Amino acid sequence: MLEGAGFEVVDLGVNCPPEKFVEAVRVNEPHIVGFSAFLTTTMPMFKVNIQALEKAGLREKVSVMVGGAPVTEEYAKLAGADHYSPDASIATRMAKQIVGAAQAAENAALTQAVELIDKTLKKG
Numbered sequence: 001m002l003e004g005a006g007f008e009v010v011d012l013g014v015n016c017p018p019e020k021f022v023e024a025v026r027v028n029e030p031h032i033v034g035f036s037a038f039l040t041t042t043m044p045m046f047k048v049n050i051q052a053l054e055k056a057g058l059r060e061k062v063s064v065m066v067g068g069a070p071v072t073e074e075y076a077k078l079a080g081a082d083h084y085s086p087d088a089s090i091a092t093r094m095a096k097q098i099v100g101a102a103q104a105a106e107n108a109a110l111t112q113a114v115e116l117i118d119k120t121l122k123k124g
Contacts (some may be wrong), residue, residue: 001088018052037068046079053124
């Protein structure tokens with residue numbers, strides 16, 4: 001959804017060592033670094049990666065957003081994330097706000113797609 005909203009996404013894949021995240025932040029200079037977990041066993045890597053960004057002196061240069069099925073807002077705060085999103089639709093809107101694009105004119109098709117996804121997610 002982020003790509004569909006016009007964001008450039010650098011996907012580092014799964015099971016990436018913290019050094020790979022640090023190098024990607026250095027090279028790409030993103031506004032946002034996003035981490036997602038689909039299993040509770042992968043959630044501790046949020047904190048490890050955030051600490052690696054701190055150690056490299058890059059933490060203050062990015063906003064960290066986390067999410068995924070087992071993730072809660074409380075856990076995101078404990079891990080040191082700046083933002084938590086329960087789903088991709090909200091993450092996309094949040095990312096727009098983070099980079100100051102919330103007031104930009106939105107693509108009507110994207111808005112319609114986001115609303116449809118929201119309705120689908122609420123139905124369960």
